[in-house]
Amino acid sequence: MNAIAKTALAVGGISSERIARLRGDEAGIFRKARPKSQAKLGNGIAGFLDGVPMHWMKDWPTPFPILVDRARGATITDIDGNRLDDFCLGDTGSMFGHSPAPVARAIRRQAGRGLTYMLPSEDALAIGPLLQEKFGLPFWQIATTATDANRFALRVARAVTGREKILVFNGCYHGAVDETMVRMKDGHAVNRPGLAGEFRDLTRATKIVEFNDIPALEAALADRQVACVITEPVLTNSCMVLPEPGFHEVLRRLTRQAGTLLLIDETHTISTGLGGYTRAHGLEPDLFVLGKPVAGGVPASVWGMSEAVASRYADYNRTKEPGYSGMGTTLSANPLQFAAMRATLEEVMTADNYTHMEHLARRLDAGLTAAIDRHGLPWHVARVGARVEFICAPGPLRNGGEAENAHAPELEAAIHVALVNRGVLIAPFHNMMLVSPATTARQVDRLILAFGDVVGKLSA
Template identity: 45%
Template structure:
C-alpha cells in the first residue's frame, strides 16, 4: 500500500528539515568524526534517524533538550536504561553523596544487603550477585550453568539479543546454527557453543534439549530486541517443564521485560526460573546489573564462590558491585519501578496502543500494534510469533521515515524498533502528541 517513490521523496524532505533544524548537532558531529570511530562513542549511535547523531544537552523526567535548544518527548528512555525517567532526584542525591565518600573500594557498602533483599522480594529468587551490565550478567550465569551441569552448550531463541555475549549472537539458517548477520569476528563457530530454537515452538525446544548437551536455556519471556513478540498461551509453563525434564537450567533475562511490572514478567506471570538477569533500569542510569538464583543453585555454587581462585573464575570485575552502583540501585528501587509507578505508566502505554491502533484501522492498513506492560510497539505486518518472522518483516526505509518524521516533530522513538516506553513522568498529552504525529505521517505516506 506504500508508494516507494513517494516514501523516498518524503524521507528526503525530512532529512533536509532535520539538517536545517540541528546546526549545532551537525557541527559537533563533524568535530567528533576527527577522533571517534564512526564519529560516535558507541557504534550503534550511528543508527538513529537523521544524517548525523542528535547531541543531547540535558534530560529530565520524560523529556530531553538537544544542543540546538529543541525539546523532545522521550519514548525511548535510553532503551530502558532510563525507564525510571531521566535525572531522578533520589539517584542524583545518592550519587552526589557517594562522590563525597568514595565510589569504589572493592569491599561491600552498607547498601548492598538492602539491594539484595529488595531484589529477592521483587523477583522471588533467593540469592543475588552483581555485574556492570546485563551482558556481563548473562555471560556469568552461562559460565555457572556449564560448571554446574558439565555440559558445553547453551540454548537461545532465534533472533534473540542478550547483549554482546558470543554464544547468543546466533540464528538459524534452515536447520543450521550460524552467526547472526552483523556479528563481527565470532571467536568460534557458534554451532559449537549454541543450539538455537524459534520462539513459541515447543517441539523445536524439546528436540534441541533432547541432545543432552545443553547447560542452560537463556531467553526473554517475551522477545523485545527483534521487536516485541509475546508468548503463546501456556508456552512459558511448558518451557519450564521441558527444561526440568532435560536437566537444563532456565535463565530468564528481564532487562527489557521489566516493563511488565516491579518484578518483571517473572513475578507478573508466575514464572519459576533457575536464574534471572536484570540490567540497566535498576540503577536509574548508573551502570549496574544483577543476577539472581534459586537457593538450590546458590547452594551448589557456594563452594566455588568462596574458593581461593574465584578472582580468576571469569566472573566479576574490579568496579562490579561498587559503592556507587549499590547506592544508585538502592535509590532507584526505593523510589521508582514500584507498583505505583507502573500504575501510572501502564495506562499511558495502553492509551498509546489504542491511538496507534485507531490510525491503523482508519486507513485499513495491514499493520499491528501490541503492548507489554508500560512498553508498546507497532509493526508493518500482522503480529509475528517468532524472531525469524519478525526479522523478515523489517522495513528499514519505512521505519526510518516514521522515526525521522516523529523526531522532526519532537517525539523520539526507540531505535531499531517502532517501540515506545513509558514512565510516570509522561503525560496523556505526550501520548496524544505521538498519535497525532503518527496519523499525519500515515496520511502523507498514503497521499490523503
C-alpha cells in the same frame, strides 16, 4: 507497471518511492532545525573512531546524531533548543525517566563519599533484601552490564550441570554474549552475519530453535546436553514477539525434565510490571538477569539464582581447582551503583509508578492502533506493560523468523526522522516506545497525533 511489480516495490503497504521521498523531505527539515548540532557533529567528533564515541551512534536514522544538552523526566533538549518527548528513554536504560529525583539525590550524596573502592557500603546491606523482595530469588550478585551478568550466569549454569551447550531462541537478544550470536537460516543454525572478528563456529556449543515452537524445543533438549536455556520472556530488540498461551509453562516443564537450567533475562521486559514479567506471570527461573534501568541509568546489572543452583554451585566450588573464576570486573559492585540501585528499588520501582506507566501505555497502544486502522495499513501494535511497539506488518508475530521478515528498515527509518521533526523520539533500531513515571498523558497524545500525521502522509 503490473500488479506484481507494484507489490515488489511496496514495503509495509507503502511504495518505496513514497518512503524515500518522505525520508528525504524530513532529513532536510531535521538539518534546518539543528544548525549547531550539524556544525559540531556533521563531520563526526574529533578523536573518535568513525566520529562517534560508540559505533552504533552512527546507526540512528537521523542525518547525524542529536547532540543532547540536557534531559529531565521524559524530555530531551538538544543544543539547538529543540525539545523532544522522549519515548526511547535510553532504550530502557532510563525507563523510569531521566535522573529520577531519588536517584539524583543518592548520586550526589555518594559522590562526596567515594565512587569505587572494591568494598561494600551501607547501601549494599539494603540491596540484597530488596532484590529478594522484588524478584523472588534468594541469592544475588552485582555486575555492570546485562551482558556481563548473562555471561556470568551461563558460566555458573555450565559449572553446576557439567554441560557445555546452551539453547537460545531465534531472534533473541542478550547483549554481546558470544554464544547467543546465532540465528536460523533455512532451518539451520549459523553465526549471525556481520560479527566483527569472529573466527569460531558459535553453533558448536549453542542450539537454536524458534520461539513458541514447543516440538522443536522438546527435540533440542532430548539429548540432555543443554546446560541452560537463556531467553527473554518476550522477544524484544526486533519486532516484538509475545509468548503464546502456555508456552512458558511448557518451557519450564521441559527444562526440568531435561536437567537444564532456565535463565530469564528481564533487561527489556522489566517494563511488564513490578518484578518484571517473571513476577507478573509466575515464572520460576533458576537464574535471573536484569540490567539497564535497575540503577536508574547508572551502569549496573544484577543476576540472581535459586536456592538449588546456589547449593550446587557451592558444591562445585568446594571441588574445583583454585584459580580465577572468569567472573567479575573491577568496577562492578561499586558504591555509586549501590546508592543509585537502592534509590531505584526503594523509591522509583514502585507499584504506583507501574500503574501510571501501564495506564498510559494502554492509551498509547489504542491510539496507535486506531491510526493504523484508520489508514487501512497492514500493521499491528504489540505491548508488554509499559513497552509499546508498532510493527509495519500483519500480526501477531509468532517467532524470530517472522519478526525478521517483518522488519522494514527504510520505512521505519523514515517514520523515525518524521517523528523527531514532530517533537517525538522513539528507539532508533526498532519501533519501540516506553512510558515512564514522568511521561504525561499530553505527551502520549502528542505522539499519537504525530504518528497519525506521518502515517497519513505515507498512505495518502
